[in-house]
Amino acid sequence: TGMFTYDPGFMSTAACNSAITYIDGDKGELLYRGYPIEQLAAKGDFLESCYLLLNGELPNTAQKEEFVYMVSRHTMVHEQMQFFFRGFRRDAHPMSVLVGTVGALASFYHDSLDINNPRHREVSAIRLIAKMPTLVAMAYKYSIGQPFVYPKNELSFSANFMHMMFSTPCEEYKINDVLVRALDRILILHADHEQNASTSTVRLAGSSGANPFACIAAGIACLWGPAHGGANEAALSMLEQIGSVDNIPEFIRQVKDKNSSVKLMGFGHRVYKNYDPRAKLMRETCYEVLAELGLENDPLFKLAMALEKIALEDEYFVSRKLYPNVDFYSGIVQRALGIPTALFTGIFAMARTIGWVAQWKEMISDPEQKIGRPRQLFVGETTRTVKPIAER
Numbered sequence: 001t002g003m004f005t006y007d008p009g010f011m012s013t014a015a016c017n018s019a020i021t022y023i024d025g026d027k028g029e030l031l032y033r034g035y036p037i038e039q040l041a042a043k044g045d046f047l048e049s050c051y052l053l054l055n056g057e058l059p060n061t062a063q064k065e066e067f068v069y070m071v072s073r074h075t076m077v078h079e080q081m082q083f084f085f086r087g088f089r090r091d092a093h094p095m096s097v098l099v100g101t102v103g104a105l106a107s108f109y110h111d112s113l114d115i116n117n118p119r120h121r122e123v124s125a126i127r128l129i130a131k132m133p134t135l136v137a138m139a140y141k142y143s144i145g146q147p148f149v150y151p152k153n154e155l156s157f158s159a160n161f162m163h164m165m166f167s168t169p170c171e172e173y174k175i176n177d178v179l180v181r182a183l184d185r186i187l188i189l190h191a192d193h194e195q196n197a198s199t200s201t202v203r204l205a206g207s208s209g210a211n212p213f214a215c216i217a218a219g220i221a222c223l224w225g226p227a228h229g230g231a232n233e234a235a236l237s238m239l240e241q242i243g244s245v246d247n248i249p250e251f252i253r254q255v256k257d258k259n260s261s262v263k264l265m266g267f268g269h270r271v272y273k274n275y276d277p278r279a280k281l282m283r284e285t286c287y288e289v290l291a292e293l294g295l296e297n298d299p300l301f302k303l304a305m306a307l308e309k310i311a312l313e314d315e316y317f318v319s320r321k322l323y324p325n326v327d328f329y330s331g332i333v334q335r336a337l338g339i340p341t342a343l344f345t346g347i348f349a350m351a352r353t354i355g356w357v358a359q360w361k362e363m364i365s366d367p368e369q370k371i372g373r374p375r376q377l378f379v380g381e382t383t384r385t386v387k388p389i390a391e392r
């Protein structure tokens, strides 16, 4: 069986050519189409990063205006969609609601099935980017028993999401620019990360010619797993469990104990063996948001900074090149924005949708694209004869 290379976890297999996202794990560098993530987060908004990931270049003023117009025109979901939501239990996990409702979109847009038509591909891409915030906010509203809030197209992408999340028919949510900017940053930082598990899932699903709504639903399913999208939630609950700065040394002792399985959540990364560039930006954003809300003394933020400092000086973490990743601070920011923990992975899905869509589109347009079909090393029984049931 020496014909195939055994590579569980795809540690050394490149499954595609891609010109979208570049990561240098040793340097701690993340580029979207060649642009450093720091510059994109400082100088542009989420929809600019979306345009860039999708089309390869940053938009000029006219292109940006048209893109914003296109996305805002598609923010509403078909009125029938609310019946899908109402079929779920109130306590359903938002990710199960998203897997179902995003997959269901295909049944409303039959043109999405024709993936060979570039115009249809384009409009499916726009629909996905535009409708994800609406679906995530609907999942939240349904879970707390409040009426769904329709999108408001005069608002920016992130402001509109906050509006759909927090406005009620009795009271309009007051848009706060610092908080909107923080959400926008979270979205930019999570927009794409080359061939991670959920993106690879989207590509594999799409390689059979499946429609983009079905492929993105598959990506959402993969992201749901705790080893992928669930780390920010885990990092936040770890901080809550540690409780105070005094308990850090004991916690670090447990992490280092060979016989314990305790991990420092939000630390370490398969690719980054240096400070995750997204973590730096997230820490800055965290500080800005807490200052805006008058929460500079937030005990969890203080605890996180103290924990980071102690870990970065500890030989265990230094020798293993373990640094904070994006999720170390993103949970604190989301909590401060009023986003419930159960929705964190849904926000991640909303951000990553553009990455999934851009990668799907790149794959579909690649002349070398083939159906994804891994091989196996067979380790089971070889040919045997079926005996009559009485003789087994």
Ligand code: CMC
Residues within 6 Å of the ligand: 193, 196, 227, 228, 229, 231, 255, 262, 263, 264, 265, 266, 267, 268, 269, 270, 271, 320, 322, 325, 326, 327
């Ligand atoms: N805390 C304590 N020890 C750790 C940690 C951690 N967070 N991460 C790795 N190690 C140790 C690990 O025990 C091993 O030690 P030893 O050599 O003594 O056995 C060594 O570091 C190498 O770790 P590994 O498990 O081989 O590394 P990996 O590349 O397979 O795992 C990881 C990467 C992200 C799964 C892991 O670092 C981890 O579980 N981190 C905590 C969870 C987390 O924060 N995940 C979010 C990732 S970023 C979000 C995204 O981009 O999707």
